[in-house]
Amino acid sequence: MNEYLKAERSVAWREELRKSMKNKDRTAITRVEMPEVDPSIRSHNYDEVNLGLTEEMAVTESHRCLDCVDPTCISGCPVEINIPKFIKNIERGEYLEAAKTLKETSALPAVCGRVCPQERQCENSCFYTQKLNKVPVAIGHLERFAADYERKSGNISIPEIASPNGKKVAVVGSGPAGLAFAGDMAKLGYDVTVFEALHELGGVLRYGIPEFRLPNDIVDVEIDGLSKMGVKFETNIIVGKTISQEDLKKAGFKGIFVGSGAGLPNFMNIPGENLIGIMSCNEYLTRVNLMGAGDPESDTPVYMGKKVAVIGGGNTAMDAVRTARRLGAERAVIVYRRSEAEMPARIEEIKHAKEEGIEFYTLHNPLRYEGDERGRVQKMLLQRMELGEPDQSGRRRPVPIEGATDWMDVDEVIVSVGVSPNPLIPQTFTGLEVTSWGTIVVNNDTMQTADDLIYAGGDIVRGGATVILAMGDGRKAAKSMHEHLSK
Amino acid sequence: MNKIISKEYLSEKVVRFEVEAPLIARSRKAGHFVIVRVGKKGERVPYTIASADTKKGTITLVVQRVGKSSEKLCSLEPGEYITDMVGPLGKATHIENFGTVVCAGGGVGVAPMLPIIEAMKNAGNRVISVLAARTKELIILEEQVRQFSDEVVIMTDDGSYGEKGLVTDGVEKVIQREKVDLCVTIGPAIMMKFVSKLTGKYNVPTVASLNTIMVDGTGMCGACRVTVDGKTKFVCIDGPEFDAHKVDFDEMLMRLKAYN
Numbered sequence: 001m002n003e004y005l006k007a008e009r010s011v012a013w014r015e016e017l018r019k020s021m022k023n024k025d026r027t028a029i030t031r032v033e034m035p036e037v038d039p040s041i042r043s044h045n046y047d048e049v050n051l052g053l054t055e056e057m058a059v060t061e062s063h064r065c066l067d068c069v070d071p072t073c074i075s076g077c078p079v080e081i082n083i084p085k086f087i088k089n090i091e092r093g094e095y096l097e098a099a100k101t102l103k104e105t106s107a108l109p110a111v112c113g114r115v116c117p118q119e120r121q122c123e124n125s126c127f128y129t130q131k132l133n134k135v136p137v138a139i140g141h142l143e144r145f146a147a148d149y150e151r152k153s154g155n156i157s158i159p160e161i162a163s164p165n166g167k168k169v170a171v172v173g174s175g176p177a178g179l180a181f182a183g184d185m186a187k188l189g190y191d192v193t194v195f196e197a198l199h200e201l202g203g204v205l206r207y208g209i210p211e212f213r214l215p216n217d218i219v220d221v222e223i224d225g226l227s228k229m230g231v232k233f234e235t236n237i238i239v240g241k242t243i244s245q246e247d248l249k250k251a252g253f254k255g256i257f258v259g260s261g262a263g264l265p266n267f268m269n270i271p272g273e274n275l276i277g278i279m280s281c282n283e284y285l286t287r288v289n290l291m292g293a294g295d296p297e298s299d300t301p302v303y304m305g306k307k308v309a310v311i312g313g314g315n316t317a318m319d320a321v322r323t324a325r326r327l328g329a330e331r332a333v334i335v336y337r338r339s340e341a342e343m344p345a346r347i348e349e350i351k352h353a354k355e356e357g358i359e360f361y362t363l364h365n366p367l368r369y370e371g372d373e374r375g376r377v378q379k380m381l382l383q384r385m386e387l388g389e390p391d392q393s394g395r396r397r398p399v400p401i402e403g404a405t406d407w408m409d410v411d412e413v414i415v416s417v418g419v420s421p422n423p424l425i426p427q428t429f430t431g432l433e434v435t436s437w438g439t440i441v442v443n444n445d446t447m448q449t450a451d452d453l454i455y456a457g458g459d460i461v462r463g464g465a466t467v468i469l470a471m472g473d474g475r476k477a478a479k480s481m482h483e484h485l486s487k
Numbered sequence: 488m489n490k491i492i493s494k495e496y497l498s499e500k501v502v503r504f505e506v507e508a509p510l511i512a513r514s515r516k517a518g519h520f521v522i523v524r525v526g527k528k529g530e531r532v533p534y535t536i537a538s539a540d541t542k543k544g545t546i547t548l549v550v551q552r553v554g555k556s557s558e559k560l561c562s563l564e565p566g567e568y569i570t571d572m573v574g575p576l577g578k579a580t581h582i583e584n585f586g587t588v589v590c591a592g593g594g595v596g597v598a599p600m601l602p603i604i605e606a607m608k609n610a611g612n613r614v615i616s617v618l619a620a621r622t623k624e625l626i627i628l629e630e631q632v633r634q635f636s637d638e639v640v641i642m643t644d645d646g647s648y649g650e651k652g653l654v655t656d657g658v659e660k661v662i663q664r665e666k667v668d669l670c671v672t673i674g675p676a677i678m679m680k681f682v683s684k685l686t687g688k689y690n691v692p693t694v695a696s697l698n699t700i701m702v703d704g705t706g707m708c709g710a711c712r713v714t715v716d717g718k719t720k721f722v723c724i725d726g727p728e729f730d731a732h733k734v735d736f737d738e739m740l741m742r743l744k745a746y747n
Contacts, residue, residue: 197705199524199531199571207707236573238705242510263707267719274712274719274738276745283708291702292528299530299555300702301746375741422706423724 031135032061039355046211058145062091076125078472099150107183108222113144116468162189170253172239175203176467177259177458180474186229195237207290240428262459263422272369277377281320281416305412309333312416313343320414337365337398447477488568497627500552502561509544517602521574522704525559535599549598577727584611586668591617593674600673608635619654623647680736695731
């Protein structure tokens with residue numbers, strides 16, 4: 001890998017670009033700001049909030065990248081995108097080349113450019129952050145620019161595909177882990193079939209992440225790209241139910257990758273939680289994102305509360321509360337048991353939520369709910385909390401303040417306190433090792449399960465993580481399954 | 488896309504469909520359900536599989552026209568396609584030789600009961616089926632039920648067929664007459680609640696097949712949650728069948744009205 005990076009870095013055009021501007025001048029450039037739709041407008045529609053960089057902005061930002069000898073940013077990326085190479089391609093105006101570079105290692109660049117927590121990954125490993133104590137190069141924004149440019153140009157490149165090797169592999173689930181795996185295996189010449197339980201493809205990219213953060217047509221284009229690479233997709237098939245592990249073997253699949261996700265929502269098991277109007281974030285977001293509830297044409301109903309509380313502080317909680325706002329909530333509140341500093345949500349999501357008028361009730365935790373005579377939730381009792389000593393996660397533990405409780409009027413509550421792995425595969429497959437949490441045990445280096453022909457990755461292994469970590473797992477699994485099947 | 492092979496009205500509002508679904512036909516067992524979506528704007532709705540023909544690669548669904556989504560489904564004709572169908576979902580019915588089993592089906596609930604009656608009979612049970620409906624025209628699948636039952640009791644609210652009375656009256660008569668080892672009940676939630684109450688009184692173990700609101704049907708959303716023995720369960724993956732005496736039917740009845 002290092003040899004490859006060195007070789008790429010020493011090509012003539014990169015050398016010239018480096019010489020064309022002094023590092024001192026590069027570091028003097030101010031980081032670009034992502035243009036956004038005004039909060040007062042966007043909180044009433046589903047249009048994407050971030051507008052994307054203009055060509056001029058992207059080129060200026062690309063000049064900030066120093067094309068370092070040791071590009072630490074790459075090691076911060078779970079799929080190891082050749083970051084300096086794509087950014088320098090933007091600098092020299094070769095935007096389509098930049099997009100191709102992304103596709104060398106990422107099956108879903110337009111998705112990652114939108115939903116990756118770059119501030120914790122590549123941008124956190126950027127030379128600017130690490131050594132200069134300055135704001136990092138806007139790698140995520142540039143990634144999105146290159147991917148969007150290619151899509152809008154109509155010149156969508158298809159990665160080079162090895163000649164077919166005649167080996168069939170199956171993928172369970174069409175979310176980010178499965179798609180990344182499918183893309184890499186297709187490139188290696190495998191005959192790949194992806195099985196999806198729902199009627200639409202994309203997994204959490206479709207049912208989970210709202211349109212204002214990740215438009216569905218972006219997901220469509222990325223999946224279409226994989227189809228063009230020869231990946232076959234079958235919807236409405238539940239592996240383990242519609243077809244069994246044995247069926248897959250009989251059908252000649254040499255390897256199986258399980259990326260079935262974390263499709264089991266957690267509840268808090270507190271009194272009144274089954275009242276009408278209280279639901280999981282998965283239910284709420286699936287109704288809106290997958291089923292189009294909220295659109296008057298859709299047959300699927302959804303609650304459109306006026307006083308909505310979302311319990312939790314993760315990205316999904318932010319997605320839910322901002323969706324509630326768009327569906328007409330006059331008051332939309334995040335209720336989180338720790339303080340804002342401990343929130344797992346991306347800083348950008350918290351910022352966007354606040355701009356859209358979301359209230360934050362940090363250091364509060366629901367104790368119980370009460371409803372009206374028809375069983376509809378009316379109010380919830382909140383326990384006030386304070387921060388105590390750090391717990392195992394290193395975050396300060398929330399401790400109840402005795403006697404400090406408040407009632408809050410609500411007509412809809414969305415519970416977003418994490419998800420557990422979907423039990424369908426662990427229940428119906430034999431030969432897997434499963435933890436007491438329901439996650440599938442894998443070798444962390446190879447993603448191989450206890451059955452050497454079955455690999456797994458994403459939330460079914462991690463229990464609840466990010467799109468890019470899932471994709472990283474998919475890539476890793478593809479590499480090691482390929483090695484295994486090539487023996 | 489699943490092609491409709493045949494369509495038959497069992498009563499004015501109840502339609503039986505035979506639908507092409509070879510993979511589901513092959514893997515389904517008694518008690519399983521499917522999720523169906525009609526049209527691109529359609530809702531995902533669960534229906535219990537009434538029977539399957541593995542040779543033809545078809546399954547049978549019995550659908551009651553009660554709302555927008557079932558209306559849409561019932562408007563489809565043979566040769567037309569159901570947009571999406573996925574399954575089999577849920578846990579299969581636990582079948583063994585219990586001894587004497589009473590199968591209490593109300594209204595359209597007789598359809599999903601049919602494969603259970605058949606499986607219970609094949610496992611060596613003495614099967615007594617109690618079919619109930621408001622009136623004679625709404626008693627469905629009687630002939631098929633008779634094929635696998637040692638005895639069939641018919642109850643109608645208006646006395647237009649069989650005996651006049653509720654399903655519980657029929658079940659109680661049997662329990663008072665002979666030892667019943669298990670009762671299985673499928674029908675409207677309110678009916679199952681009262682069957683459960685009755686059998687609880689006589690300590691007859693009872694299984695109810697619950698039909699709650701669902702979205703994905705695979706455990707992902709939790710719309711279908713019910714309280715069983717004080718704990719929250721998901722009908723789609725933990726059920727659809729539960730120990731009826733432990734089900735909080737009042738909560739279930741309340742939750743069924745979430746979108747009314």
